[in-house]
Amino acid sequence: xxxxxxxxxxxxxxxxxxxxxxxxxxxxxxxxxxxxxxxxxxxxxxxxxxxxxxxxxxxxxxxxxxxxxxxxxxxxxxxxxxxxxxxxxxxxxxxxxxxxxxxxxxxxxxxxxxxxxxxxxxxxxxxxxxxxxxxxxxxxxxxxxxxxxxxxxxxxxxxxxxxxxxxxxxxxxxxxxxxxxxxxxxxxxxxxxxxxxxxxxxxxxxxxxxxxxxxxxxxxxxxxxxxxxxxxxxxxxxxxxxxxxxxxxxxx
Amino acid sequence: xxxxxxxxxxxxxxxxxxxxxxxxxxxxxxxxxxxxxxxxxxxxxxxxxxxxxxxxxxxxxxxxxxxxxxxxxxxxxxxxxxxxxxxxxxxxxxxxxxxxxxxxxxxxxxxxxxxxxxxxxxxxxxxxxxxxxxxxxxxxxxxxxxxxxxxxxxxxxxxxxxxxxxxxxxxxxxxxxxxxxxxxxxxxxxxxxxxxxxxxxxxxxxxxxxxxxxxxxxxxxxxxxxxxxxxxxxxxxxxxxxxxxxxxxxxxxxxxxxxxxxxxxxxxxxxxxxxxxxxxxxxxxxxxxxxxxxxxxxxxxxxxxxxxxxxxxxxxxxxxxxxxxxxxxxxxxxxxxxxxxxxxxxxxxxxxxxxxxxxxxxxxxxxxxxxxxxxxxxxxxxxxxxxxxxxxxxxxxxxxxxxxxxxxxxxxxxxxxxxxxxxxxxxxxxxxxxx
Numbered sequence: 001x002x003x004x005x006x007x008x009x010x011x012x013x014x015x016x017x018x019x020x021x022x023x024x025x026x027x028x029x030x031x032x033x034x035x036x037x038x039x040x041x042x043x044x045x046x047x048x049x050x051x052x053x054x055x056x057x058x059x060x061x062x063x064x065x066x067x068x069x070x071x072x073x074x075x076x077x078x079x080x081x082x083x084x085x086x087x088x089x090x091x092x093x094x095x096x097x098x099x100x101x102x103x104x105x106x107x108x109x110x111x112x113x114x115x116x117x118x119x120x121x122x123x124x125x126x127x128x129x130x131x132x133x134x135x136x137x138x139x140x141x142x143x144x145x146x147x148x149x150x151x152x153x154x155x156x157x158x159x160x161x162x163x164x165x166x167x168x169x170x171x172x173x174x175x176x177x178x179x180x181x182x183x184x185x186x187x188x189x190x191x192x193x194x195x196x197x198x199x200x201x202x203x204x205x206x207x208x209x210x211x212x213x214x215x216x217x218x219x220x221x222x223x224x225x226x227x228x229x230x231x232x233x234x235x236x237x238x239x240x241x242x243x244x245x246x247x248x249x250x251x252x
Numbered sequence: 253x254x255x256x257x258x259x260x261x262x263x264x265x266x267x268x269x270x271x272x273x274x275x276x277x278x279x280x281x282x283x284x285x286x287x288x289x290x291x292x293x294x295x296x297x298x299x300x301x302x303x304x305x306x307x308x309x310x311x312x313x314x315x316x317x318x319x320x321x322x323x324x325x326x327x328x329x330x331x332x333x334x335x336x337x338x339x340x341x342x343x344x345x346x347x348x349x350x351x352x353x354x355x356x357x358x359x360x361x362x363x364x365x366x367x368x369x370x371x372x373x374x375x376x377x378x379x380x381x382x383x384x385x386x387x388x389x390x391x392x393x394x395x396x397x398x399x400x401x402x403x404x405x406x407x408x409x410x411x412x413x414x415x416x417x418x419x420x421x422x423x424x425x426x427x428x429x430x431x432x433x434x435x436x437x438x439x440x441x442x443x444x445x446x447x448x449x450x451x452x453x454x455x456x457x458x459x460x461x462x463x464x465x466x467x468x469x470x471x472x473x474x475x476x477x478x479x480x481x482x483x484x485x486x487x488x489x490x491x492x493x494x495x496x497x498x499x500x501x502x503x504x505x506x507x508x509x510x511x512x513x514x515x516x517x518x519x520x521x522x523x524x525x526x527x528x529x530x531x532x533x534x535x536x537x538x539x540x541x542x543x544x545x546x547x548x549x550x551x552x553x554x555x556x557x558x559x560x561x562x563x564x565x566x567x568x569x570x571x572x573x574x575x576x577x578x579x580x581x582x583x584x585x586x587x588x589x590x591x592x593x594x595x596x597x598x599x600x601x602x603x604x605x606x607x608x609x610x611x612x613x614x615x616x617x618x619x620x621x622x623x624x625x626x627x628x629x630x631x632x633x634x635x636x637x638x639x640x641x642x643x644x645x646x647x648x649x650x651x652x653x654x655x656x657x658x659x660x661x662x663x664x665x666x667x668x669x670x671x672x673x674x675x676x677x678x679x680x681x682x683x684x685x686x687x
Binding site for chain 1: 628629630631633634635636637638639640641642644645648649651652653654655656
C-alpha cells in the first residue's frame with residue numbers, strides 16, 4: 001500500500017531538515033501508530049505524505065500503490081486513495097460541507113472516468129453518513145468548520161473520510177483537543193471504517209486514542225527518524241515511562 | 253478626438269432629446285448649464301470625492317444615444333419575469349410601456365405620460381440634486397425619459413422587477429436612466445433592479461443611473477441590484493435616498509466592474525426609528541477601477557445604518573471604499589456599522605479603504621472595520637487534499653467569500669444566476685502570481 005524509503009524533507013526556503021530519512025511500509029488493512037515528542041516531525045510526515053506544498057522532499061521516495069508520488073499534487077494523491085484528517089481543519093467561509101464533498105467526489109469520479117452521482121444520490125449517501133456519525137444536521141448547513149467545536153471539527157473530518165472511502169487514512173493528532181466522550185465518538189467512527197483493504201496511520205502524542213483504535217504497529221519518531229518500532233505494548237511503555245527512556249536508549 | 257468631441261457629442265444628445273414636460277425639462281436644462289460649467293471631474297487630486305478617479309480617457313470618447321433593437325432575456329432572468337406580475341422595462345433610456353406590466357398596487361409613469369403621478373414631477377431633482385456634483389448634473393442633462401414609480405399598496409410577495417436594458421449597439425453610447433421611486437406609507441416591497449447591457453465588451457459606453465428614493469413613514473423596501481458592466485464601460489451609479497420615520501431600507505448589490513465604475517449611495521435618515529443597510533459585492537480585474545462611496549446622515553435619533561461591502565480584486569485593478577456616517581448633534585441612540593472586506597487575488601491589485609465616522613451626538617453605538625486578505629494557503633491545501641484541484645479550489649474559496657452577500661439576494665432565480673455569473677467570471681480573472 002505505502003512504502004517510504006529514506007524520506008528526507010524540509011520546509012521550503014528553510015535549510016533545517018525535519019525528516020531525516022524515514023523508512024516505513026504499510027500493508028493493506030494495517031493500522032500504524034506514529035508517536036513522538038513535540039517537534040519530532042510527526043505532523044510534517046503526515047503533511048508530506050498528503051503533498052502539502054510548503055514542504056520540499058530533498059531525498060528518498062514515497063510509493064503509494066506502487067506509484068512514485070513524490071511530485072504528485074495533493075488532489076491526485078486523494079484520487080489515488082490517500083486521506084489526511086487534519087490536526088487543525090481549516091475554517092472555510094461560504095463553502096458548505098455538502099458542497100465541498102460533492103465536488104470532491106465528482107473530481108474523483110472524473111479522474112476515474114466514472115459517472116458522477118446526481119445531487120439526489122449524493123444527498124442520500126451524505127445524509128446517511130451524517131446520521132451514522134451522529135453529526136448535528138444544523139452544522140452541515142453552516143460554512144465548513146465555521147464555529148465548530150474541536151470535537152465537531154474532528155467528527156467532520158471523519159465524515160469526509162467515510163464519504164471519500166480512501167485506502168489509506170492518515171489521522172494527524174485527531175485526538176488533540178478532544179474530551180473523553182468526543183474521543184470515543186470519533187474513535188467509534190474510525191473503527192466503523194476499518195476494513196481488510198483500508199490502512200490507517202495514526203499520528204499522536206499520547207497513547208490515549210490507541211485504547212480505542214488498536215494499532216498493529218507502533219513507531220517512535222525522534223528528530224525526524226523512526227528510532228523504534230514495536231506493537232501496541234510500545235505505546236503503553238511510552239505512556240508509563242515517557243519518551244525520555246527511548247531517546248536515551250537510542251543515544252547510547 | 254478631444255475633450256471638445258466629448259462635449260459636442262453630449263451637447264447633441266441634450267439638444268436632440270428635449271423632454272416634453274416643462275418642469276422636468278427645467279431640471280434637464282439646469283443640469284446641462286451646471287455640467288457645461290463644471291465639466292468632468294478634474295484628475296488633479298484636488299477634491300477628495302474624485303481623488304482616485306481618472307476621467308481623462310472618457311473625455312476622448314464621442315457618445316450618442318443607444319439605438320433600439322429587439323432583445324431577449326435569457327434563462328434565470330426570464331424566470332424572474334415569470335415570478336411576479338410587476339415587470340418594468342426601461343430600454344435604452346425610455347420607459348417601454350408595451351413590455352412592462354404591473355398590478356394596480358403600483359403606479360408607473362414616465363415623463364411623457366405623467367398623469368396620476370403628476371404631483372411627483374416637482375420632486376425630481378430634490379433628492380438627487382444637480383448642484384451636488386457634476387455627474388448627477390450630467391445625468392439630468394442627458395436623461396431621456398425619467399420614470400416615476402409609486403408603490404401604493406404593495407404586497408411583499410409580489411416583487412417589483414425593474415429591468416434597465418441597453419440593446420445591442422455598434423458604437424459608443426451614453427445611457428442615463430433616471431428613476432424616482434416613492435414607497436408610500438405602510439407599504440412593504442421587494443424591488444429588483446437589474447441592469448442588462450447587451451452591447452459588446454469592447455465599447456466604452458457611459459452609463460449614469462440616478463435613482464431618487466422617497467421612503468415614507470413605516471414603509472419597508474428590500475432592494476436588490478444586479479449590475480453587470482461590460483469590461484471597458486464607464487458606469488456611475490447614484491442612489492439618493494430620503495427616509496422618514498419607522499422606515500426601513502435593505503439594499504444589496506452585485507456588480508462586475510467596467511473600466512471606471514462608481515457606486516455612490518447616500519441616505520438621509522430624517523425620521524426617528526428608521527433603518528438602512530447597504531451591502532454589496534463587486535469584482536474588479538485588469539486595470540479596472542471601482543469606487544464605492546457609501547454614506548448615511550443621521551439627522552434624528554434612534555436610527556440605525558449598516559454598510560458592508562466585499563471586494564474581489566484581480567489583475568492590476570484598484571478599488572476604493574469610502575464609507576461615511578455622519579451622526580448629527582440630535583441623533584442620539586444612533587447605531588452605525590461599517591465593514592469593508594477585500595480579497596486581493598493578485599500582487600498588483602490594490603484597495604484603498606476609508607471608513608469614517610463623524611459623530612456629534614454623545615449617546616451612540618458605532619463601529620467600523622476593514623480588511624484586505626490574500627488567498628489562504630492552508631484553506632487551499634485543505635481543499636486540494638480532498639481531491640479538488642488547485643484551480644477549482646481557488647474558485648471555490650473566492651465563491652465562498654462572495655456567498656454571504658449572494659445569499660442576501662434570497663430569490664433563488666437571482667442567487668442561481670449570480671452564482672453562475674461569478675463562477676464564469678472567476679475563470680477569466682487574472683489571478684497570476686499570488687502563490
